[in-house]
Amino acid sequence: MNALGPCGKLSQPAEEGVMGLRRSRASCKPVRIRKMRWRSNELAFCVVLLCAGCGGAPPDAVLDGSFPEAPYAVVFSDEKRLFIEVRTSPGQPPRRGHAAVQLAVKDEQNAPVDGLTVQATPWMPAMGHGAPVDPMVSAIGEGKYVVQNVSMFMPGRWELHTTFSGPVADTAMPVFDVP
Numbered sequence: 001m002n003a004l005g006p007c008g009k010l011s012q013p014a015e016e017g018v019m020g021l022r023r024s025r026a027s028c029k030p031v032r033i034r035k036m037r038w039r040s041n042e043l044a045f046c047v048v049l050l051c052a053g054c055g056g057a058p059p060d061a062v063l064d065g066s067f068p069e070a071p072y073a074v075v076f077s078d079e080k081r082l083f084i085e086v087r088t089s090p091g092q093p094p095r096r097g098h099a100a101v102q103l104a105v106k107d108e109q110n111a112p113v114d115g116l117t118v119q120a121t122p123w124m125p126a127m128g129h130g131a132p133v134d135p136m137v138s139a140i141g142e143g144k145y146v147v148q149n150v151s152m153f154m155p156g157r158w159e160l161h162t163t164f165s166g167p168v169a170d171t172a173m174p175v176f177d178v179p
Contacts, residue, residue, distance in 0.1 A: 067102045068092055077170035082107065084162075086174045094176050096155055101135075101147040107168065112143025116166040120147045123159045152178045 071085040072092040085104040088094040094101075101120070105113045116139070122131040131151035139145050152158045158176045 067100075071104070072176075073174055075172055075174050077164065077172040079170050080108075081168055081170050082113065082164060082172065083110070084172055084174070088176070094150075094152060094178055096153060096178055097151070099150045099152060101150050101160060101174070103145045103147065103162070103174075105143045105145065105164070113168060114139065114141065114143055116145065116164045116168065118145045118147070119163045119165075120150070121161045122150055122152060123161055124152075124154060124156060125159060126156055127154065152176060155179055 067087040067089050070087075070092075072088050072094075073086040075084050075086060076082070077084065083106045085106075087102040087104070089100045089102070103118065105116065107113050118137045118139075120135050120137055122135065124130070131153065133149055133151050135150045136148045137145055138148070147160070150160065155178050158178055160174045160176070162172045162174065164170050164172070
């Protein structure tokens with residue numbers, strides 16, 4: 001194998017030395033050779049880091065179904081046909097990570113609205129992206145709907161783009177400031 005000599009020519013043969021250093025016969029300066037070897041423990045560490053960054057299951061506090069009495073926010077739907085009280089768990093305001101959001105939906109006469117199909121999509125407008133997982137929505141009665149697995153993985157302003165269909169068709173956008 002050849003290495004560059006003192007004049008930058010490929011004419012000087014190189015000799016492998018101790019600890020991965022090569023010395024040119026024409027020069028006494030050692031040249032470090034970078035070898036890429038993966039040991040099994042380093043590879044396992046990288047796999048663990050990659051898996052940890054992919055989300056995972058939401059915390060148990062989200063799954064217990066408890067929401068505070070006072071709403072985090074109150075919003076009207078875009079066409080003002082629905083009045084929505086928004087609560088988050090665990091805690092209000094929601095923290096970075098996974099959360100559950102309860103939507104208590106009422107009509108213009110302040111009556112709970114059941115039988116809606118609800119779709120919700122988290123969106124971070126400042127960064128122009130959504131969440132890596134799709135939330136799941138379930139109706140629990142009395143006009144209440146729980147959006148589980150809402151992933152707000154970065155601090156900042158998040159919007160929950162929400163579409164209602166069924167007896168009433170409308171959209172709403174609760175906003176969350178995640179610290």
